[in-house]
Amino acid sequence: MNLTTKMLLPIIWLLCAVPAGMVQAQQSTQTNDNPSYSALADLLENEQSREKLINELRTMADNSAAQTQAVAEETSAASSSSRELAQTTRAIAEGIGEQFTVLANVVNGLVEGEVAGDDQVSMAGLMEATLNLSLVIVATLLAFMLMRRLIGPLLYAKLDGWALQGSNTPVIRRVICVVLAAVVDVVIVGLAYVGGNLVATFLVGETGEQTTQASLFLNAFMVIELLKAGLRMLFSRRYDGLRLLPINASEAAYWNRHMALLIGLLGYGVMVVEPLVSIHISAVLSQGLNTLLMLAAFVYAATVILKNRRRLAGIIRTSAEQSRLATSRISLHLLARTWHLLALGYFVVVLVLVLLSPANALPFVLFATLKTLGIIVVGLLLSTLLGQIMGRRIELSPDIRRKMPLLEARLNSYVPNALRFLRFLVLAGVILLSLNAWKILDLATWYASEAGGMLMGRIIAVAFILAVSAAIWVTLASLIEHKLNPETGTGMPSARTQTLLSLFRSALAVLLVTMTVMIALSELGIDIGPLIAGAGVLGLAIGFGAQKLVQDVITGVFIQIENAMNTGDVVTLGGITGTAEKLSIRSVGIRDLSGTYHIIPFSSVDTVSNYMREFAYHVGEYRVSYRENIDEAITHLQNAFDELVADAEQKPYVLDALEVAGVIALADSSVNIRVRIKTAPGMQWAVGRAYNRLVKMHFEQAGIEIPYPQSTVHFEGSRQGMAPALKLEQAGERHSG
Template sequence: MSTNLPGLTQRLLHSFFVLLLIGLSISVQADTGPASQPATSSQLLADLLENPETRDQLIRELRALATAEEGAADSEQLTLVQQVADTTQAFAQQLTTQILNALDAISTLGQTEWHLLVPHALNFLYVIIATLASYLVLRKLAIPLFRYANNLVNTQPGAGRLLTRLGVVLGAWVVDLLTILLAWVAGYSIALFLIGELGEMETVQSLFLNAFLVIELFKAMVRLFFSARYDRLRLLPFCAETAAYWNAWLARISSFIGYGMLLLVPVVNFYLAPALGHLLSLIIMLIAFAYALAIILQNKKRVALNISEQAEQADFAFTTVLLNMLSRSWHLLAIAYFAGLLLVTAIRPEDALPVMLQASLQTLLAIVVGLFISALLTQMISRQMRISDELKQRFPALEQRLNEFIPTSLKVVRLVIMLVVFAFVLDAWSLFNVSDWLNSEAGTRIIGSALSVAIILLVAKLLWIAFASWVEHQLNPTTGRGAASARQRTLLKLLSNAVMITLIVFTVMITLAELGLNIGPLIAGAGVVGLAIGFGAQTLVKDVITGVFIQLENAINTGDVVTADGITGTAENLTIRSLGLRDRFGTYHLIPFSSITSVSNYMRGYGYHVGEYGVAYREDTDEVIVHLRAAFDELMSDPEVRDNIMDDLEVQGVTALADNSVNIRVRIKTLPGAQWSIGRAYNRLVKRHLDAAGIEIPFPHLTLYFGQNKDGSAPPAALNLVSTPASRRAEKGLNTQPDQARSNPEPGTDFDEV
């Protein structure tokens, strides 16, 4: 059992001082002479404890305090249960009292003089007929305007068309409201000047006219979403049949509840008895609840299916989730709404309908405004931004970046709008007070932080778009500066990575600071962690440092053909830590800079095709050189090849008297990267020219040695000529011409068999 120590101590001190005063009074009564000395506090306390009466009173006081503390602890545990029980009991007692009072009022109805109410009833009936007739006539007169507005609406997508459509729909709705107001004014005028005494109106007539105004305004709001006759004046995407169904249902139930609660119940309260009016309001709401429950359960699956179809068409993930949740629980929300209306009517019959009507209108208004803004943003998202041709030429990817950034931002805004709508809906039903929260310290802090974070993210994104566009401008060959060099492309790529990482880090840090987090310990911790990582990852640090110096020395650029760490390939990717090479077989190699001890770059300034061509020893080398030059001349006749050759053929002469050939070296100076294609083309032409001149290009030979005699002479080689008889060749389907010498036997035979 928990005990409130400060409260217990206070009570004990209070009891002690009370008893102390009692003891003082007793001691004062005991001291009768003026010569008695004043007693000290110790003496008074001793007298207090020695007195049986005061001692017993102190003990009773302490026990009462202990009992009170136990009861308070038990009451804390039973508070919720007691509140529920008390609320249920009060509701049941109030409902029972209303029913009993209504039964008493019904028993007295026989004493009412009904014949006196006939003139008032006739006047009331005249007002009803006149008002409704005026309304029907005005609606007929307004039909051409509605048709014109319906034909004027353009349902094609687009933000401008959406605003135009909204303006036309609201204009038609204003016409609808004007017909209601004019009919209401006509009813008031007839009641004041044509029915009854001039300038006077009965209460029941005023009640009807006010109920007519409220109910028809609500129906006009319903027609704004479920217009049955004019498809283009309907805000919600329903077919005509569905819209007509819900329009009729909502019109019936709103008329039943409205005229019952705003007209019939006040009339019964005024002319009969308030208790009977309370019972009548409860009966009206019970009937409305039963009718609404039947309609909701009847359309449960159909409405859920329609909402699910809308969820599948939604392009925003949050909207899809929200609509899917609504498709599964819309009937529960509708039932809860009518059940709450019934409960409020039973508890507060005097102001139940105004309270529910205000909450419903605020909810509907919040949803309508939210849907309109969301639809407008959807139309804006669907549109692609367009920039001028001049900007597109200078910044080819700027339009794509903007079209990727703006839809994301607008989707975030749509999410914020949904949250705001949800807050206003909760505020309408007194579940959340928006104004108090906005004026509170927490609300101000959250709104301020959210706006600050949004501005920070927006500025960071715009800075990145501006920087990326600048990099693109520098690399664009149509900007007047020509194509960027490989070094510029490499450095700008590394700079882009560095700027992106810097923006991300600073954005995260500033965002955390705006959210109220102390980033000082975070920065200090990051420094300690970085130091620890530096000691534990020395290779990584070495990679970074080596990469920095390689870039400073312009050793490798993107697109260069290099040899690094024994691997030759094209540099596809350069980071601050590693080099990505693609070799001629298509294999991608990722090489850390720390493992690169030397770099061979084949793309600096120029390249050479170095060719060594071997000819037989019997060939004239000068003649060979002439043919090599002729092959080069033919190579230069190709315009595409000639543009890649920087100088004339360089003949370096005979470089070696090899075992089987005489080698002659030539060299062709080319543009960097073209030496391989030039070499392949030149080799093809050299082979053709040497073959045409009958110059032998030697290839490896095999020499057979049969031994030698003692005098040094070589013995004759033993050669057997093998021939196949014609009869046997015919058996095998071979040529039957005369026998020819063959150097090898038939497959599956040997020389002995032959």
């Protein structure tokens, strides 16, 4: 390679690498006598040197093609991201510097009476255009302010009062009023726009034609005022009922003022001033002015953000402390720490996009920002609406509460979890739609793809399964509760019914949870076959290792099938007698007469003695003295029974006549008579206590002796049974004598 080729190759590379916009800017400032361009033109004009250069380039390409490709493949993957970032940063910096250089040259040319390029400034035309535009601006703004002053307050005040009235769902009322107020704003802006068009068409310039300057302003006025109308929906200064965000009036006025100023600065600057400068002065100056506007807006926004960093963070923390949901508190605390970073990052992104692509970036940023704000506002409204609808306690009718007393509490226990889940869905939707608005994600393409459609289908299927399972549980549990409730019209259920329904409810809960988890995992694409097989093997291992537990369960199942006992029965199990308070599939809990609570596994139960089946007997044995008349004693026992039956409190529990078994024993000191009274199950003890009382009273009235253990002392005497008298004296008398 000769010296000429080595000198020209860097020049050719520079000509191919410099962006078109930068070359165009350089051509406006550089002179046409650059030696590099002259040398290149001379070289290409000479046929021999051109052929020689071509041959040398082809030789270089053939020799280094393989090496260049290998190096490119090794380095492209590792350095592509870094190279792109470096090139982007350099392009931004060079673009800003170039624009400031060109802007300085243009301003210098204006001061000296010249403009770079072929554009020449016509001061007369500029003054005329400025005067005509001023008339249109004054007429449009005057009409706009008059209509807002005269028409707006009347309607706004009525809408504000209606929005603040009490309602079950105040957010819906507020949204309706805010939308109506926004419609009024749009109508006023439209009327002012029409008025400005009439003035621009018939009073300014030639009749029937509208100047470009007036058209630019009117379009900008329409866009900016519509944006401000949307801003007032969030930050209404005067009307609390027409403000969507939950902030006070002073806070709303502060942010409305700064945001409106920023919108006006960028809107009128980009849509009016910049095009007018490009038309009447210089396109290069217009580009520089655009850069200045973007930088000024960024500095202004950054200043406001940093100035309010701590104050707004404190307001967000206060809202976090007032939130009742843990997720909301955590999110708000995180937002309080990072809100300024998010805001600064947003404006940095906007600035970079606008500087990289001024023609396309600003509309994209505007629409993406509006979409994001709309999505966030809708998400906040939905979250608030869900809180107002589901946050209130569910109140059922008195009749339903009477039939199903636990249903209301059960439904209210589900509400907080359902509200958290729905708010999580709203938050996820807001994040995904916001990313889609900024083209970071393409939700439509993703959903149209096979993976996206499959994932959404599975998520919807799982949500449907959970909802159906919850509905089945609520329905069946409510039906069981309805059957167990004695106030449903069917009366008090039997003890067996109560026991079986309680066990069925527990088994239903376990079965429903297991089936729901299995089906949900299957819908998510997880193979549940190994899980079922593993559960079977685990169950077999547990069965071998816990035979006692298996025996408990099997015995308990057969005890329930045979209806051996129910909750509330008085039974004897394992030598313990008491009331069965709790039955499970494995054991029974018994409370004895002294109040001790015993848990007896079914595997240790050989015999169940139940005192509460169908009927019972009070078996009484009554002793009378040998000298009493037995028939007379039996008559008094019958009289006591008749009095017992005559008692209204005891009569319902006595099921049959008195059964007298007769004399069952001639004991050492008494004659024993047995009777039996048939009673309702479980009432034998109460009836027996009442009957014993009456027997004692009747025997006393008849003078029938009820013997008790006693000893007879005999003294030695004659055959006729005469014994000498026993002399007794008190110890005190003997001592005193």
